[in-house]
Amino acid sequence: MRRRTNDGPARRLPGAGSVSPEPQQDPGSTADDEPSVPEPPLPEPQEPSEPRSFEVLARFVAAARALTFAEQAMQATQRDSAECYRADDGSWWVAARLLLGAAREMAGLGEGRLYVRTADGYAADRGWGDEPAGPPAGSLPGLVPVTLLELVKVAGLHRAPVRPLGEACLLVPGYLASDVLERAQDRQLRATYQQVRLDPLFADASAEPWVCYAILLTVDPAAARRGPAGMGQAGMGQAAPGEAAPARDMLSGVLLSALADNPFILVCRPVDRTLLVAYGTASPLSDQALGRLVAAGGDATWLLAPPPHGCARVTWTGEPLDADGLVRLGPAHALIEVDGTQPYAEPAATARGPEPRPVTLVPAIARWTPVDAVLVDDADLDCLPLLLAGDPLADSAVLVRGAGRHLLTAPGGLLTELAVGEPLTCVGPGSVYIPLGYRLDPPIGPAARAALFRPDARIAQVVLRDARLGYDLETAEPVWRLWAGPVPELNSQLPRAARADLDQAAAEIGDAPRIPDRAHSRLGRLLPQPARPEADPSGWRLEARQAERTRDYVTAAQLYARHNEPLRAARMWERDAEEKY
């Protein structure tokens, strides 16, 4: 015989009812050991043994209690069904294989009587201690197998608390469906309807079917966000006393209760679309177990409702339709043809395509943009000597005079901001400038700019909000001419002896010495004056400027890079990239 290793009496909590410890339980697994009591050393460790399961029969006088036991037994054994019996004396029996302690608790919950299978048959369990070892009980009454559905039928539905639902299903006759749907739309609920066929659930399927409409109600999230006017709970008043304020996406329990009061409407609580349970009721069997029963029966949906509503197998017909289709519209809502009064349509003969809008300037997102030129007016010209005289930029900058506004630029760009004028950046292709901080609108790419502005190597264009200015680059003059005037006339310094000889010769021939305009040959013919100018150290800059004007930015960039002007080289490389498409 298996003995309990824990010799102490089972702990009984005050007011907690009986506790049924499992026989052969591992002493180390009890959670309520008291560590303050020192345990005597065990003589030798014992192998922990698994709790033993027993085949039990539980007898109940009420079907609902038998169903409760079956529900717990199925959960404990992870089965989808249970073996149920009906005895001659009207009692209900449920068979299961359970741990003895758990079976005692479950049977005790429903005031049932437990029988444990022994070698000789089923023996009545005394409710505590080891499994019954005595002789089997007297002959058990005759048991007739019944289905779990039969047990559900007899057990019926009990009342359940009225709670808000996320979705409700109303079963209504067809002639009431329109009114209910309009009522739902008044409450700004989302409603769909679908015809369903109702077949008997407990009788043969050959019985006469019935037809009604199922209306599915949910809360429209958009309407719920708009405020309390749309939600169901506000439409029917405040929440019931004792009912918590429903969430915005839940149908109010007050609304559902009001609908359920209508005898022509059956309000149901849908469970995974496999079960429709009358609102405010519940079966002793859980929704999950009922859902497994539906699946085992091969049906789509079951309807469970207390009398007088009745139960049925539900077959959905067609597709759910939106409630808006049932709204009766007035004559003004009839569809009409396009007759020319519509503002979006034009007559085909006079229809015009999209009209291009003029290119203008709009403020651009601020980012660092190089300053390639400056637009200055006459007053600004007076300031330029103060700003640029002595600056290396003055050596290369050029001024192109215009009518009132002038363009100051430099080969490779000014690349510095001056305190006067309006800074410009070159957007290309060629010498097309726009003010800094602006962009062309509509945005156009290099190809479109080339087609619209027609860049010319001789003309620099400055695009303003309301004008486009052109500057002839051939007339560009160095900016230092603004402050550097003519130098004194060159006075050739001859030695005194040479000057005396010249004076003597003039006296002899009677003519004053003068400087020949041009040199003469030995034969008295004029010789061309050989030009021997000094090499201009900034000649490469003119070459780079010419390359820039002809949009040969690579050559210009290489020249600047070769002469250690990386910023201008970078600007040339960037303009070269910007003009490629």
Place this chain on the structure above:
Amino acid sequence: MSKEESYEQAAMCYRRAGYDLEAARCYRSAGAHRRAAEIYEADRRYAFAATSFADAGLPELGAWLLAHLAGLPEQARVLLGTPPLEGDHDADAAIDTIPPSLRRRLVLSRCEIAEGSGPDVIRPVIADACAALADRSVRSDQVIEEWAVALSEAAARYDLAALVFAAAVRGGRYGADHRWKAWSVRVLGAEVIVPSPSPATPSIPAAPPGSAAPPGSTAPPGSTTPPAPATAA
């Protein structure tokens, strides 16, 4: 010369001229997002750098900048959710020796620390980082070691940082011992003596996740090679 090459030339010239941000802008226009990201990172413009790293197909690097340096864990999480761009011109972006999940987990752990989580949240990812660093068959990834150490520092778990260095030394990561010493001097104010691992020393299997040493321990878990470093005051 293509448009991208012109932009690259422009970027190089801008760098020569000292205009780094303009260079980064041109690098981005040229499709060289990683180089642009490195410039932005050096200039402490972490948001721009993170975007550039993400465009280069390295969102983890960008997210780490946001989480660790910029203190923007939310934006880092958003960046990690962006898929890398296709057709990137950076060849370096394709190099990824460690599965990106480890980098991603390090970044996410850093985000959690930045958001105020407890230091224990980093233990699993640090254990995996140690396992990856100690595995000699895995190619070297300096980022894992660096991020794991930084993550441990951010969580004030210097013992875990020591475990990371120990794993890197066991895995034969080049210069790991010198980095360990420098870190110890910088953070702990004490110098550690790290014996050089013998080349004949076989690879030590990585510590299983969750077997990290208790706080305060600097010895590698479950191993004696290299021995526990001696700390010289």
